[in-house]
Amino acid sequence: SHHKVLKLAHGLDPTHPVHKGMEFMAQRLAEKSNGQLTIDIYPSGQLGSEQQCVELLQIGSLAITKVSAAVMESFTPKFKVLGLPYIFRTKEHSFNVFDGEIGKELLLGTEEYWIRGLCFYDAGFRSFYTIDKPIKTPDDLNGLKIRVMKSQSAMEMVKALGGSPTPISWGELYTALQSGVVDGAENNPPSLYTSHHYEVCKEYSLDEHTCVPDVLIISTKVWNSLTKEEQKWMQEAADESVPVERKYWAESVEESLRVVQEAGVKIHYPDKKLFADKVQGLLNKYKEDKVLGDLIRRIEAVED
Amino acid sequence: MRQKIDKIIEIVLVALMSILVIDVLWQVFSRYVLSAPSSFTDELAGFLLIWVGLLGSAYVAGKNEHLAIDLLLQKMKGMKKRRLQIIINSIVGLFALFVMVIGGAWLVYTRFYLGVNSAALALPLGYVYLVVPVSGLLIIYYSIDNSLNLNIED
Amino acid sequence: MEFLGVIVLVVSFIFLLVIGVPIAFSIGISGILTMLVTIMPLPAATTFAQRMATGLDSFALLAIPFFILAGNIMNKGGIAIRLIDFARVLVGRWPAGLAFVNVFANMLFGAISGSAAASASAIGSIMMPELNKEGYDKNFSAAVNITSATTGLSIPPSNILIVYSLASGGVSITALFLAGYAPGILTGLGIMGMALAMFSYKHFGVKGMVRNVSKFLAVLVGIVLVAVGIYKVKSLVSPGAATAIYGGLAALFAGGFGFYASKHKQGAKRALRTFLNALPSLMLLVIVIGGIVAGFFTATEASAVAVLYALILAFVYRELSWKDLPDVILRSVKTTAFVLLLVATCIGLSWIMAYENIPQNVSEALLALSDNKFVILLIINLILLFVGIFMDMTPAVLIFTPIFLPIVTNLGLDPIHFGIIMVLNLSVGLGTPPVGSLLFIGCSVSEVKIETVVKPLLPMFAVMIVVLLLVTYVPEISLWLPNTLGF
Ligand code: NA
Ligand code: NA
Numbered sequence: 001s002h003h004k005v006l007k008l009a010h011g012l013d014p015t016h017p018v019h020k021g022m023e024f025m026a027q028r029l030a031e032k033s034n035g036q037l038t039i040d041i042y043p044s045g046q047l048g049s050e051q052q053c054v055e056l057l058q059i060g061s062l063a064i065t066k067v068s069a070a071v072m073e074s075f076t077p078k079f080k081v082l083g084l085p086y087i088f089r090t091k092e093h094s095f096n097v098f099d100g101e102i103g104k105e106l107l108l109g110t111e112e113y114w115i116r117g118l119c120f121y122d123a124g125f126r127s128f129y130t131i132d133k134p135i136k137t138p139d140d141l142n143g144l145k146i147r148v149m150k151s152q153s154a155m156e157m158v159k160a161l162g163g164s165p166t167p168i169s170w171g172e173l174y175t176a177l178q179s180g181v182v183d184g185a186e187n188n189p190p191s192l193y194t195s196h197h198y199e200v201c202k203e204y205s206l207d208e209h210t211c212v213p214d215v216l217i218i219s220t221k222v223w224n225s226l227t228k229e230e231q232k233w234m235q236e237a238a239d240e241s242v243p244v245e246r247k248y249w250a251e252s253v254e255e256s257l258r259v260v261q262e263a264g265v266k267i268h269y270p271d272k273k274l275f276a277d278k279v280q281g282l283l284n285k286y287k288e289d290k291v292l293g294d295l296i297r298r299i300e301a302v303e304d
Numbered sequence: 305m306r307q308k309i310d311k312i313i314e315i316v317l318v319a320l321m322s323i324l325v326i327d328v329l330w331q332v333f334s335r336y337v338l339s340a341p342s343s344f345t346d347e348l349a350g351f352l353l354i355w356v357g358l359l360g361s362a363y364v365a366g367k368n369e370h371l372a373i374d375l376l377l378q379k380m381k382g383m384k385k386r387r388l389q390i391i392i393n394s395i396v397g398l399f400a401l402f403v404m405v406i407g408g409a410w411l412v413y414t415r416f417y418l419g420v421n422s423a424a425l426a427l428p429l430g431y432v433y434l435v436v437p438v439s440g441l442l443i444i445y446y447s448i449d450n451s452l453n454l455n456i457e458d
Numbered sequence: 459m460e461f462l463g464v465i466v467l468v469v470s471f472i473f474l475l476v477i478g479v480p481i482a483f484s485i486g487i488s489g490i491l492t493m494l495v496t497i498m499p500l501p502a503a504t505t506f507a508q509r510m511a512t513g514l515d516s517f518a519l520l521a522i523p524f525f526i527l528a529g530n531i532m533n534k535g536g537i538a539i540r541l542i543d544f545a546r547v548l549v550g551r552w553p554a555g556l557a558f559v560n561v562f563a564n565m566l567f568g569a570i571s572g573s574a575a576a577s578a579s580a581i582g583s584i585m586m587p588e589l590n591k592e593g594y595d596k597n598f599s600a601a602v603n604i605t606s607a608t609t610g611l612s613i614p615p616s617n618i619l620i621v622y623s624l625a626s627g628g629v630s631i632t633a634l635f636l637a638g639y640a641p642g643i644l645t646g647l648g649i650m651g652m653a654l655a656m657f658s659y660k661h662f663g664v665k666g667m668v669r670n671v672s673k674f675l676a677v678l679v680g681i682v683l684v685a686v687g688i689y690k691v692k693s694l695v696s697p698g699a700a701t702a703i704y705g706g707l708a709a710l711f712a713g714g715f716g717f718y719a720s721k722h723k724q725g726a727k728r729a730l731r732t733f734l735n736a737l738p739s740l741m742l743l744v745i746v747i748g749g750i751v752a753g754f755f756t757a758t759e760a761s762a763v764a765v766l767y768a769l770i771l772a773f774v775y776r777e778l779s780w781k782d783l784p785d786v787i788l789r790s791v792k793t794t795a796f797v798l799l800l801v802a803t804c805i806g807l808s809w810i811m812a813y814e815n816i817p818q819n820v821s822e823a824l825l826a827l828s829d830n831k832f833v834i835l836l837i838i839n840l841i842l843l844f845v846g847i848f849m850d851m852t853p854a855v856l857i858f859t860p861i862f863l864p865i866v867t868n869l870g871l872d873p874i875h876f877g878i879i880m881v882l883n884l885s886v887g888l889g890t891p892p893v894g895s896l897l898f899i900g901c902s903v904s905e906v907k908i909e910t911v912v913k914p915l916l917p918m919f920a921v922m923i924v925v926l927l928l929v930t931y932v933p934e935i936s937l938w939l940p941n942t943l944g945f
Contacts, residue, residue, distance in 0.1 A: 007813070013625065013626075013860075014860060040815075042812065042813075043860070044625055044856055044860060045856065046812040046856055047809060047812060047813060048509070048512065048809070049512070051423075052508065052512050055420075055508055056505060056508070058414060058418060059411070059414070059501050059504045059505055059508065060498070060500075060501040060504075061493075061497050061501040061502065061504075061505040061813075071423075073423070074420055074421055074422065074423055074429075075418070075420055113418050114418065143339065145335065145339075145341060149423075150346065150347055150423040150424045151423045151424070152343075152423070152424065152426065155343050155424075164335075164339060164340060164341050165341065165343065166335060166341040167341070167343060167346045167347070167424060168346065168756070169346065169516075169517045172517065172617075172756050172758065174620055174631050175620070175750075175756065176753075176756050179750055179752070179753040179756075180752070180753030181335075181753045181754070181755060181756050196623060196630055196631045196632075199630060199631065199632050314784075314788055317787075317788060317791045318784045318787045318788055318791070321523065321527070321787050321790070321791050322787065324520070324523070325524065325527070325762055325765050325766075328520065328524070328758075328759055328761075328762035329762050329763070329766055331759060332754070332755045332759050332762070332763065336754050336755070346517060349517055349520055350514075350515035350516060350517060351515065353514050353515065353516070353519060353520060353523075353798070354511050354512075354514045354515055356523065356791060356794070356795070356798070357514040357794070357795060357798030357799065357801075357802060358510070358511065358514070358798075358799070358802070359795075360791045360792065360794060360795025360798065360799075361482070361795050361796065361798065361799035361802070363791075363792070363795065364792055364795045364796050364799070365480075367792075369792065369796065370480035370481070370482055370483070370796050370799065372478050372479065372480040372481060373475055373476070373478060373481070373891075373892070373908065373909070374478045375478075375909065376476060376477055376478050377478045388477065388478065391477070392477065392478055392479050392480075395474070395479050395483070395487065396479065396480065396483050399483055399486055399487050399490070402490065402499075402503050403486065403490055403503050403506045403507055403510070404507060404510075406500070406503050407500075407502075407503030407504040407505070407506055407507035407508075408504075408507040408511075410500060410503070410504045410507075411504050411507050411508055411511075414504075432511070433507075433508075433511055435511070436507050436510065436511050
């Protein structure tokens with residue numbers, strides 16, 4: 001018998017809900033294939049950062065990886081649309097986009113870049129957390145140095161809201177916050193919890209400015225080497241893991257918010273409309289873009 | 305020829321290192337003094353370090369100054385020693401050829417072909433990785449040149 | 459297949475090292491050969507090329523070239539001499555005083571920069587000319603520098619502890635930082651003691667060694683007793699009385715110094731002049747520490763600020779001209795480059811080891827040997843010591859934390875405690891041949907060979923391993939401070 005093992009690497013630690021979602025997928029695939037097609041998961045960035053893992057997929061030494069849609073921007077520009085602030089009205093709206101036609105189009109539109117999207121995983125909403133200054137309106141961001149990912153759209157977004165975007169590598173962020181090199185950062189609740197930044201940052205303002213999902217992708221070289229049946233199992237296992245991951249995610253958000261509150265973090269629920277109005281100009285600029293403009297209008301047309 | 309190549313690499317290395325220092329100082333200055341944090345310095349620093357590291361490695365390889373446990377070489381004399389030095393140079397050259405030149409060139413080619421750009425500077429990543437095959441070629445050149453000009457008095 | 463990978467890796471690596479292939483290339487070649495066992499040639503070569511390049515794409519790594527450059531400028535610019543003169547006034551009267559200065563400076567500098575490599579290169583390159591001038595054995599000095607540089611990894615802030623926290627998925631970084639103080643200081647003092655013993659034995663024989671080491675221990679015990687006494691005063695008497703006692707102690711100290719100065723006018727004058735001379739240079743430490751603590755810049759950025767400050771000072775002292783600068787930079791790039799090539803090929807090797815699950819398989823097999831807590835901790839320590847011989851710290855922490863942490867927490871170990879054990883343990887590996895970034899940096903700045911530095915290194919390793927065992931089996935050493943502060 002020929003037993004195939006696919007290697008999956010990602011940057012999250014094994015307690016993360018997205019990791020658990022992928023474990024479920026691996027388990028389903030093993031069941032469907034009767035153990036003939038299995039996945040080995042390498043967590044914690046053992047095989048490289050997200051950007052590097054995508055490159056390894058293209059090179060052909062790694063089969064599958066999970067990356068943030070923000071990282072996909074450098075490989076397939078269309079993914080930029082998912083990083084735009086307040087592009088999704090609600091969680092349901094985002095799910096309808098990921099599960100629907102647009103989601104499928106984005107996932108399969110990467111084949112010319114030698115990668116193929118399998119599914120979207122929920123990575124929640126990103127919000128601002130600061131050391132001691134609560135963000136209740138966009139004006140509160142004025143003059144604050146906010147750490148952002150190395151991504152142009154993330155920098156544009158923080159700038160549009162009035163903050164000073166400061167790219168700092170993730171590994172250096174904890175000490176940068178502790179010593180006050182930056183005044184705050186932005187991320188989803190589970191990341192605030194697992195990064196321990198809540199030990200330093202005591203104000204978390206759930207303005208929910210972006211909803212950048214995670215994407216599970218497979219090397220086209222590996223995909224084409226699978227039989228039709230194996231491809232079907234693979235896709236089904238990925239699809240089945242999506243609702244499971246969403247459940248894990250929701251639980252993790254609740255748990256994370258509870259724990260950081262117990263550690264003395266104050267949670268704020270600012271009026272999101274104030275923030276959304278501030279970035280309207282930025283969105284309008286992107287609507288004039290040939291590729292992105294059309295996508296934005298189509299996303300807006302999707303129902304909640 | 306050898307001296308010319310050395311001189312060019314020296315100038316490039318000093319220039320890259322100087323830009324690297326200025327880049328990081330600018331990062332502090334723009335954030336702390338200007339209160340307008342620079343968006344590109346962090347990424348540029350990483351790319352410059354790749355260049356300094358690999359190009360510098362080729363330069364150091366040319367000077368035969370990479371750390372080695374050379375107990376065996378010290379014990380040998382004459383033709384035997386010469387032969388071993390050529391074998392070592394060939395092994396290093398083969399690594400440079402296979403990994404740095406062939407692997408590196410394929411890496412550069414695919415980055416350009418697939419149009420991958422960096423996140424902050426939107427710089428084509430092919431240019432960043434270009435230093436891998438370039439350094440590989442230099443290491444091969446130095447291994448050959450060093451093998452041809454071994455001093456066999458000792 | 460996995461078994462074959464291990465054989466290819468070990469055999470090719472040892473063979474290449476023995477015939478004298480440069481270490482960085484030995485690592486690279488055995489890594490790529492291991493890759494070829496399971497990956498097709500073109501993807502293997504491309505992956506290795508990618509790992510080498512991206513391995514250097516790290517902001518934190520920048521501290522290495524910058525502190526080397528700052529150190530070289532300071533050497534050329536007359537700053538080092540002023541610093542060392544001052545340090546000599548402080549501890550020069552001890553036998554092995556300059557070695558003490560080296561250890562102390564590494565504890566301070568490594569603590570600030572969070573990078574042992576940066577510390578070894580900065581402090582090492584500043585100290586070495588002076589140590590040589592004073593007639594210290596080069597290999598001995600290099601050994602002191604290499605081992606004491608590791609103290610900065612446990613004394614906070616420490617990047618490697620942050621890496622551990624991420625890999626463990628839920629250990630408080632603040633608690634880890636607090637836990638690192640005592641083990642780091644303990645290691646530093648241990649190395650000082652061993653340096654004193656080795657130095658005294660060489661120059662004064664066994665009797666002198668016993669005398670000097672007893673003196674050293676007496677001073678330490680004295681300091682500890684006074685510190686504990688001062689700490690306990692608060693709980694023994696009323697707040698007002700405590701303030702009075704502290705005030706009295708301060709007055710006594712000031713009066714004592716005044717008395718000393720009046721008795722030794724020449725000495726006091728010289729000490730003051732040396733201090734004033736060294737002040738601008740000492741300001742470098744203040745600017746670096748102060749800048750990081752006050753949040754002007756990160757630890758990595760501080761290294762670039764150090765370059766700038768050293769440059770300004772060197773020009774003010776008129777001991778460096780623009781014409782000298784390219785040469786100083788090129789020399790720094792050369793020192794940096796071979797370290798960076800090692801990092802690059804190490805990253806490639808670590809990748810294929812992780813990919814082939816080599817570390818997991820090896821440790822699983824070894825752990826099947828026992829279920830006794832002490833034995834397992836010993837086995838884990840031995841495995842990590844062995845791993846440290848061949849692997850660099852960050853990949854080792856990333857790969858082994860998820861494997862070992864569940865085992866030790868089942869045995870009732872605190873994850874904070876285990877983090878410190880891991881860092882102390884892998885710290886030893888940073889100095890052991892054949893693969894150790896500190897070993898390479900230390901040998902390079904001291905201009906000695908790995909073969910000859912091993913002999914003075916061995917007793918230093920013995921001290922580090924004793925501290926490691928103490929910290930492993932006496933959890934209070936690391937946990938007392940974080941527990942006292944509520945973690
Ligand atoms: Na430190
Ligand atoms: Na080692």
